[in-house]
Amino acid sequence: MKKIITISREYGSGGRFIGRLAAERLGFAFYDRDLIELAAKESGLAADFIKDTDESLSAGAPFNFSIWDMFSHSVFSPDAMPLQDQIHVLLGNIINDIASQEACVIVGRSADYILRDRDDCLNVFIHADREHKLRRVTEDFGVPERNAEKVMEKTDKARASYYRHYSGQIWGLARNYHLSIDSGLFGVEACADTIVRLARL
Amino acid sequence: MKKIITISREYGSGGRFIGRLAAERLGFAFYDRDLIELAAKESGLAADFIKDTDESLSAGAPFNFSIWDMFSHSVFSPDAMPLQDQIHVLLGNIINDIASQEACVIVGRSADYILRDRDDCLNVFIHADREHKLRRVTEDFGVPERNAEKVMEKTDKARASYYRHYSGQIWGLARNYHLSIDSGLFGVEACADTIVRLARL
Numbered sequence: 483m484k485k486i487i488t489i490s491r492e493y494g495s496g497g498r499f500i501g502r503l504a505a506e507r508l509g510f511a512f513y514d515r516d517l518i519e520l521a522a523k524e525s526g527l528a529a530d531f532i533k534d535t536d537e538s539l540s541a542g543a544p545f546n547f548s549i550w551d552m553f554s555h556s557v558f559s560p561d562a563m564p565l566q567d568q569i570h571v572l573l574g575n576i577i578n579d580i581a582s583q584e585a586c587v588i589v590g591r592s593a594d595y596i597l598r599d600r601d602d603c604l605n606v607f608i609h610a611d612r613e614h615k616l617r618r619v620t621e622d623f624g625v626p627e628r629n630a631e632k633v634m635e636k637t638d639k640a641r642a643s644y645y646r647h648y649s650g651q652i653w654g655l656a657r658n659y660h661l662s663i664d665s666g667l668f669g670v671e672a673c674a675d676t677i678v679r680l681a682r683l
Numbered sequence: 684m685k686k687i688i689t690i691s692r693e694y695g696s697g698g699r700f701i702g703r704l705a706a707e708r709l710g711f712a713f714y715d716r717d718l719i720e721l722a723a724k725e726s727g728l729a730a731d732f733i734k735d736t737d738e739s740l741s742a743g744a745p746f747n748f749s750i751w752d753m754f755s756h757s758v759f760s761p762d763a764m765p766l767q768d769q770i771h772v773l774l775g776n777i778i779n780d781i782a783s784q785e786a787c788v789i790v791g792r793s794a795d796y797i798l799r800d801r802d803d804c805l806n807v808f809i810h811a812d813r814e815h816k817l818r819r820v821t822e823d824f825g826v827p828e829r830n831a832e833k834v835m836e837k838t839d840k841a842r843a844s845y846y847r848h849y850s851g852q853i854w855g856l857a858r859n860y861h862l863s864i865d866s867g868l869f870g871v872e873a874c875a876d877t878i879v880r881l882a883r884l
Contacts, residue, residue, distance in 0.1 A: 604868075607863075609858045654858060657865075659857065660864070660865040660869070661862075662857035664860075664862065676881065680869055683869060683870075
């Protein structure tokens, strides 16, 4: 029985939804955006600022150090490492704390790599064909059709860079996960069901 | 319901065994080394020669054209393309014929790519951690322990080259398969079971 499930996913593959379904069925806690909220609470930084900073590396955005001065009362030491890396370390500590406290499903943030020394993790990668992802991105996420392809490509490229930066590994390489599954072909219900079955082995 | 299952696998991951289990449970035909035998029968070439030639590309072995002259009575035209590619085409034709005739599990030979235009294929990639693969390679395949690591590495490198040469795709990238699964963590029985369940959807 695995008590931690990490979900990495292509944008539009429904990975977050599948993670939530699996968490409900297993009776596990579910963490996604909540990780950012916890980091905001702990650091005194705004949640959106944490999210944007943590992800800015991958998008190649230049970090604006003047923003840092606004938060000199936070838990961070401005002298040490770049704020971006400090935020990642804070998120990593939060993920480690959560994993040691309760059975849970964690979506994103390279949690599979952060928790690599634990032997109770089931690491999952969710992907799907272009058509299924396009449909979800436009219909469920509300991205205008003319932008959808570009947003998909850019988001996955950013996720790959983020993962490579923090893990030195290739994002989406099957051997880096215990299970990789196509949500377009099988549907979200069957994907969640497969995760639940394998987690219970 | 999918009627064709293709299995790609890391050396030592038990992919062939898992494929055979899944075929038995689904009542599907099973093709592995049999593909080579069929190609031998059709071409008049020796099975070992076909196997070695088809795989030589990836191992980087120079092709010895003098061998070709020994088989001038075969179905191949020596003028057309390199024998290696002709053999791959022959294997591709055999795989296409089999797929159109019966429900089956096919192991290796980039069958997922050869059959990419069909919509009744379930493409699976089997991998495992180093320890589980080493155990299988030494205990089941009888590879001496001192060579096992090198043989594993060389074989997987050859499979990756073969796949890249014929498909232009990256071998072992999750999105190229509908399901990728770690046989070391879950065991061969659970992997076969997962394939069977998903094939029946």
